Amino acid sequence: xxxxxxxxxxxxxxxxxxxxxxxxxxxxxxxxxxxxxxxxxxxxxxxxxxxxxxxxxxxxxxxxxxxxxxxxxxxxxxxxxxxxxxxxxxxxxxxxxxxxxxxxxxxxxxxxxx
Amino acid sequence: xxxxxxxxxxxxxxxxxxxxxxxxxxxxxxxxxxxxxxxxxxxxxxxxxxxxxxxxxxxxxxxxxxxxxxxxxxxxxxxxxxxxxxxxxxxxxxxxxxxxxxxxxxxxxxxxxxxxxxxxxxxxxxxxxxxxxxxxxxxxxxxxxxxxxxxxxxxxxxxxxxxxxxxxxxxxxxxxxxxxxxxxxxxxxxxxxxxx
Numbered sequence: 189x190x191x192x193x194x195x196x197x198x199x200x201x202x203x204x205x206x207x208x209x210x211x212x213x214x215x216x217x218x219x220x221x222x223x224x225x226x227x228x229x230x231x232x233x234x235x236x237x238x239x240x241x242x243x244x245x246x247x248x249x250x251x252x253x254x255x256x257x258x259x260x261x262x263x264x265x266x267x268x269x270x271x272x273x274x275x276x277x278x279x280x281x282x283x284x285x286x287x288x289x290x291x292x293x294x295x296x297x298x299x300x301x302x
Numbered sequence: 303x304x305x306x307x308x309x310x311x312x313x314x315x316x317x318x319x320x321x322x323x324x325x326x327x328x329x330x331x332x333x334x335x336x337x338x339x340x341x342x343x344x345x346x347x348x349x350x351x352x353x354x355x356x357x358x359x360x361x362x363x364x365x366x367x368x369x370x371x372x373x374x375x376x377x378x379x380x381x382x383x384x385x386x387x388x389x390x391x392x393x394x395x396x397x398x399x400x401x402x403x404x405x406x407x408x409x410x411x412x413x414x415x416x417x418x419x420x421x422x423x424x425x426x427x428x429x430x431x432x433x434x435x436x437x438x439x440x441x442x443x444x445x446x447x448x449x450x451x452x453x454x455x456x457x458x459x460x461x462x463x464x465x466x467x468x469x470x471x472x473x474x475x476x477x478x479x480x481x482x483x484x485x486x487x488x489x490x491x492x493x494x495x496x497x498x
Contacts, residue, residue: 195486195490198486198489198490199458199486202439202458202489203458203459203461205436205439206339206436206439206458206459208436209339209436210335210336210339213335213338213339217338218335220352221334221335221338221355222331222334224334224352224355224356224359225327225330225331225334225359227356227359227360228330228356228359228360228362228363229323229326229327229330229363231360231363231364
């Protein structure tokens with residue numbers, strides 16, 4: 189019972205349990221810890237690792253700008269096509285005019301040449 | 303002049319003087335297991351503990367490796383404890399989101415000693431006999447407020463005195479005494495009947 193022990197006895201026991209537990213850490217965990225240590229050792233003193241974020245951030249911003257530009261362009265061209273479609277459909281001349289476009293172009297060229 | 307420029311250049315990354323690298327390697331090697339276990343106890347999550355330790359080691363090497371060797375231990379623990387505190391802050395935010403999305407805090411609570419004993423169908427005595435003694439202690443420590451955890455682990459596990467602990471925790475010695483005293487009192491209460 190803990191109640192029967194002095195505070196120092198309790199602390200000593202807790203420390204012993206912790207020390208034994210640390211000694212029993214498995215090989216795989218130790219291997220990962222060694223790996224982490226080596227990564228840390230390759231960190232330059234006094235240098236922030238955040239510099240890596242600057243080019244990455246710039247690259248991401250550029251990519252985002254391109255995507256937004258393309259979307260806007262796409263929207264504009266889509267909007268234009270839709271307007272043209274409406275114009276064609278609602279034209280007084282009707283669809284026959286557009287089906288004979290080649291003929292009208294030839295006629296225009298012929299009249300210009302003569 | 304040229305030598306100074308060359309020396310400045312060679313102190314970066316892998317070209318750091320071999321002697322200093324060896325000292326750092328020895329120091330980090332000597333603290334890594336205990337630091338990992340402390341982070342694991344604090345978080346209750348193995349992978350989070352690895353992340354915290356890596357972050358703490360990198361930060362320590364980056365910021366403090368040029369400092370006097372005698373300062374390394376308290377400085378390393380200062381960095382480690384700060385990382386653990388950051389983890390707690392993030393956890394608080396995550397838990398708020400969990401509550402918002404309908405999971406109650408009770409459903410999340412798997413930390414109580416009762417749950418541990420019931421979940422495995424063993425009495426606390428059997429747990430202790432089968433090398434699980436630390437698990438009972440883990441759970442009890444994890445239930446403490448973070449500042450009490452830190453004070454307890456630094457004082458008991460690392461054997462730091464009150465002043466060193468205060469430096470590592472970035473608080474006053476009075477606060478350390480209060481946190482430590484409360485932690486001991488709570489642990490004795492919680493472990494009573496679960497401890498050999």
